[in-house]
Structures are given as C-alpha cells and as structure tokens.
Amino acid sequence: MSYRSIKLDALLVNRANDRHGELENETAAIAWLFNNFETHMRNLAKDLVASGQVFEPPLVFPEGDHFILFDGNRRMTCLKLLLQPRRAPTIELQEFFAEQRSKWKGDFPTTVQCQIEQDRDRIDDILFRRHTGSQGGVGQSTWDDRMKSNFINRTGRGNGFNAADEIEKRLAEAGMLPTKKMPRSNINRLLSGESFRNRVGFTGAGGKFEFTHDKPVVLRALRRIAQDFASRDYVLGDIWDIDGKRSYLDGLESEGVLPTAANSLASKPVAQDGEEQPAAKRPVPTKISRPQKRVSLIPNVNYSIAWAGRLHRHKAIWEELQFHLNLDDHANAISVLLRVLVELSVENYISQTKLATVSSNDTLARRVLRVTEDLKRAGKIDQKYFELLSKFPQNDVLLSADTLNRYVHSPNFAPSPDHLRALWDWLSDFLVHCLNAPVKAHGVILPEGAAR
Structure with missing residues (x-):
C-alpha cells in the first residue's frame, strides 16, 4: 500500500464498478451514477464545494498511465465534472456543475491524494469491508442486493x-x-x-x-x-x-x-461414481396445482448470460422485460422492446463473430437467418431448432420478423400477452446464444491473449 498525489485526469471512473456491473466505458459509468443517484451526486458535489477537499483518499489500481478507481468513484466523478462541467450527461447537470464550480473557494485541485494498491485481491478485501452508511449521499453508500451480487459474480x-x-x-x-x-x-x-x-x-x-x-x-x-x-x-x-x-x-x-x-448429463441420470443408471420413475405428485401465470415476458430464471460491458443497454432492456413490465399492462411497450432486443442481440453476434455472410443491406430477417446458419455450423443449435428459426423471414408466419416489425410500425396490429409469451419462448435460446457470442476473427475463435 502507498499514497500518492495523482492528476485528476489520470483517474478513470471504473466502468466495472460493482454498483452497476460492467459498462462500456467511463462515460457510461458517469451517466449511470446520475441516472441512479442524481440527488446523492448533487449533494456530494455541494459538500465537496463547501469543504474544499476530499476527506478519504480514493482507492485505485494502476493500469498503464492511468489509475482505475475502485473506491471513491462518486467523489472523483463530481470533481471531474466540477473541473469539466460539459462532461455531465445532461444540459441541466452541466449548468449545475458550472454553477458549483463558480462557488469553489481558492485554487481548484488538479491532483488528488490516492491509496494505490497493486494487489487486486487486497482491493477486493478492502471493498468487502466498506460501504456501511450513506449520510444522505455525502458518506459511502450501502450496496443493495444487486450490487452485492455484482461483487460476488466478479470475484x-x-x-x-x-x-x-x-x-x-x-x-x-x-x-x-x-x-x-x-x-x-x-x-x-x-x-x-x-x-x-x-x-x-x-x-x-x-x-x-x-x-x-x-x-x-x-x-x-x-x-x-x-x-x-x-x-x-x-x-x-x-x-x-x-x-x-x-x-x-x-x-x-x-x-x-x-x-x-x-x-451433458441432463438426459441421463448419473450415479455417485459417475456411472450411468437407468432413468428413475418420476414421482407422482399428491396434489395437482395449477401453474402460476407468467406476468412478465421473460421468466424469472437464470439464463446464464455473461453480461459484458458492451451489453449494458441489452442488459437494461432484458431486466425491464424480466422484472419491471407486466404483460397485461404494458403489452405495447414490451412488444417494441422485444423488437429492439432482438436487433441488438443479433448485431452483437455479428460484430463479435465478424460474420462474413452478412451484408450491410440485409434486413433483420436475413440477419437472423445468417446467424441461425452460423449457430448450426458451430453446433450450438440442433436441426429441429434450426428449422424453426428458419421460418423467421417468412411474412405469413405469426412468429416472424414481419410480426415484430408490425408491432413497431402498424397502427392496427395489437400485441396480445399470450402471443408475446409464445414469441419469447420461441426466440429465447437464440437470443442467449447471440448475447453469449464468442470472439472470432474471420470466422476463427481467437485464443486467449490474441489481439482483438
């Protein structure tokens, strides 16, 4: 552990802060802080201006010529925006930070005393023991369950x-x-x-x-x-x-x-020592219960998606469809978001795999077909699912690209909750494959350490 004064512009707001999980870049991380903690961030900026100092050294890790912030992201974000108000995510916030900067007494700090840790495991030990009180946004903010989950999933x-x-x-x-x-x-x-x-x-x-x-x-x-x-x-x-x-x-x-x-052992029961056993008979339930109605488009189950930073908007849409929007109340909004999610997921697969069979002029239907063909070649989907997905370009099929497009553009084509559920059940495996697309170069999966 060492302490050193570091230039403010050499400090990077952590795009993989456990408060939000991985985001695409520093700009996205700053925007997330204000989207979720705007009142706290404003209070914190006012406190920094009133006190004229940072009371606790930020915790940083060196990376090249810069230092990634692991604790102190909110304080350093406020200092960065006080230094450059135009970096704030909205016009209103730009005006707020410009006004606060005008109230700063004395010289504005261009360097900050930081705690530098070279051992990332030690950084995680420190983080694990912090975040115990918010004080209205001036002190450290307590992690909620999702933030704790991000920390656990990362470490x-x-x-x-x-x-x-x-x-x-x-x-x-x-x-x-x-x-x-x-x-x-x-x-x-x-x-x-x-x-x-x-x-x-x-x-x-x-x-x-x-x-x-x-x-x-x-x-x-x-x-x-x-x-x-x-x-x-x-x-x-x-x-x-x-x-x-x-x-x-x-x-x-x-x-x-x-x-x-x-x-896979999914279809073959396995004994303790790994030897196959005859399939056991399924126990007969003593009571027959009616299955619970699914109120959201995406069922509340774990789809095992590795949410990389470039997928931050995909993840936000996914969570809205899984946790926040009720099918009976928001069918129109859900249908449009599903169309967006399909397009963004397909584009992620094409971009990550550098799929050569796709043309810039291809429609969404043809792009889905090309991705489907690539998944089949890679052995990710079987023949039956391939044939089902191959129907996507057909305009006369209810489960098709034409259907998704009508949800967005047609004034007379109203989505029904039951149809949206069926559409999701049809597309879900395909979308998971698109979001979990491997990195390839010219159709070949890159080994670890290769340039990307």
Missing part, C-alpha cells in the same frame, strides 16, 4: 460456494492436481458465475458442487485450467472482466478442452 467472494476448494478436492481425488500450487483466487474469479461454471461442466447452484457433464471430461478441463493458472501462463489480469473470462474459455473450447452437448 467469487462471499457466496458460500468456493469453486477452487471444490475443484482442488476433486482433482486431488483423481490424482490430477498440477505440480505447482493452484492460485485459488484466480480460479474463483474465473468461475465466479454459473454461466462460466456451466461451460466447464459443473454447477454451484445452492452452494453445492455437481457435475453437469461427463465427469472424466470435466476433470480434464479442470486440470487444464488449474495447470494454466498454476504455471502463470494466465494471470489475474487476463480474466479480470467478463470478456477476459469468456475469451479464455473460448480458447479452451476451440481446442476441444471443454465438454460439449454430447457430454
């Missing part, structure tokens, strides 16, 4: 499930531990979320380790991961954000290291 800390412990135990039992010590914090960070664990072939749902794919295949994948990090071929910086984690696992997938759908 793997505090969720009651230690992936590294479970992996080390099973590799030891199989005699497959690497000769060098496993870096446990890196393993936990890589496999902090279910979407990444599922790709490797296990789950930690409910705090319990269970194989989801054939045990020998999963153990080989886990051994490779343990060796990669024990040998320091890969380090914490390689998997710090979602794109880094995904890129590393994409590289393993391209090498055939990760389990495939053919290894």
Whole structure:
C-alpha cells in the first residue's frame, strides 16, 4: 500500500464498478451514477464545494498511465465534472456543475491524494469491508442486493460456494492436481458465475458442487485450467472482466478442452461414481396445482448470460422485460422492446463473430437467418431448432420478423400477452446464444491473449 498525489485526469471512473456491473466505458459509468443517484451526486458535489477537499483518499489500481478507481468513484466523478462541467450527461447537470464550480473557494485541485494498491485481491478485501452508511449521499453508500451480487459474480467472494476448494478436492481425488500450487483466487474469479461454471461442466447452484457433464471430461478441463493458472501462463489480469473470462474459455473450447452437448448429463441420470443408471420413475405428485401465470415476458430464471460491458443497454432492456413490465399492462411497450432486443442481440453476434455472410443491406430477417446458419455450423443449435428459426423471414408466419416489425410500425396490429409469451419462448435460446457470442476473427475463435 502507498499514497500518492495523482492528476485528476489520470483517474478513470471504473466502468466495472460493482454498483452497476460492467459498462462500456467511463462515460457510461458517469451517466449511470446520475441516472441512479442524481440527488446523492448533487449533494456530494455541494459538500465537496463547501469543504474544499476530499476527506478519504480514493482507492485505485494502476493500469498503464492511468489509475482505475475502485473506491471513491462518486467523489472523483463530481470533481471531474466540477473541473469539466460539459462532461455531465445532461444540459441541466452541466449548468449545475458550472454553477458549483463558480462557488469553489481558492485554487481548484488538479491532483488528488490516492491509496494505490497493486494487489487486486487486497482491493477486493478492502471493498468487502466498506460501504456501511450513506449520510444522505455525502458518506459511502450501502450496496443493495444487486450490487452485492455484482461483487460476488466478479470475484467469487462471499457466496458460500468456493469453486477452487471444490475443484482442488476433486482433482486431488483423481490424482490430477498440477505440480505447482493452484492460485485459488484466480480460479474463483474465473468461475465466479454459473454461466462460466456451466461451460466447464459443473454447477454451484445452492452452494453445492455437481457435475453437469461427463465427469472424466470435466476433470480434464479442470486440470487444464488449474495447470494454466498454476504455471502463470494466465494471470489475474487476463480474466479480470467478463470478456477476459469468456475469451479464455473460448480458447479452451476451440481446442476441444471443454465438454460439449454430447457430454451433458441432463438426459441421463448419473450415479455417485459417475456411472450411468437407468432413468428413475418420476414421482407422482399428491396434489395437482395449477401453474402460476407468467406476468412478465421473460421468466424469472437464470439464463446464464455473461453480461459484458458492451451489453449494458441489452442488459437494461432484458431486466425491464424480466422484472419491471407486466404483460397485461404494458403489452405495447414490451412488444417494441422485444423488437429492439432482438436487433441488438443479433448485431452483437455479428460484430463479435465478424460474420462474413452478412451484408450491410440485409434486413433483420436475413440477419437472423445468417446467424441461425452460423449457430448450426458451430453446433450450438440442433436441426429441429434450426428449422424453426428458419421460418423467421417468412411474412405469413405469426412468429416472424414481419410480426415484430408490425408491432413497431402498424397502427392496427395489437400485441396480445399470450402471443408475446409464445414469441419469447420461441426466440429465447437464440437470443442467449447471440448475447453469449464468442470472439472470432474471420470466422476463427481467437485464443486467449490474441489481439482483438
């Protein structure tokens, strides 16, 4: 730990702050703070002007010529906007910060005393122990459940499930531990979320380790991961954000290291030692209960999407459709947002995979078809689902691009909640594949560490 005065313009507002999860860039992170804490941010700016100083040194991590803020993002955002009011996200806020700057007494600080930490694990330890009171926005703000979840999903800390412990135990039992010590914090960070664990072939749902794919295949994948990090071929910086984690696992997938759908245990019950058993009879329920009506378009289940920073708008739309909009009350708004989500998700797949078969003049229907063909070639979808998605360009099919377009442009084409539910159930797997698109260059998945 060291303390040093750092130029204000060398401090970067953290685009992956646990308050919001990964966003695209610093500008998006600043906008999020004001969209969600505008009153607090205004109070904080006024307090900084009144006091003329920052009472607690921000916690930062060096990255190149800059320093990423891990604690103190709100205070430094206010200082940055007091220095440059035009960076505020709205005209009203630009005027507010210009007015506050005029009230600053004495010289405005262009440097800030910061606490510099070179060890990211220590940064996470510090963050885990802070955020205990808001004081109307002047003090540190308490994390809500979603912010805590972002922290856990990023670091793997505090969720009651230690992936590294479970992996080390099973590799030891199989005699497959690497000769060098496993870096446990890196393993936990890589496999902090279910979407990444599922790709490797296990789950930690409910705090319990269970194989989801054939045990020998999963153990080989886990051994490779343990060796990669024990040998320091890969380090914490390689998997710090979602794109880094995904890129590393994409590289393993391209090498055939990760389990495939053919290894899935979903359709074959497995005994304790991994041997297949005859399917057990499903117990007959004692009471027949009526299924609960789905009130939102997206069911409240985990779709195992790795939300990278570039997907911040996709995620916001997804959460509105999953948690905030009721189908019976907001069918028109939902139909339009679904159309937007489909287009943004398809564009993400095309951009990430650099899909060469797509033309800039292609309609949404043709783009969906091209992505569907690519998913089929990559073995991500089966023939039956491919044939179903291939109907999307047909204008005479209710579940089609034409239907989505009419939701936006036709004054006489009213969406019904039941039809929207059916449309979602038809498209959901396709959209998840689009949002989880691997990084490719000219149709080839990039290995970890390659230029992107």
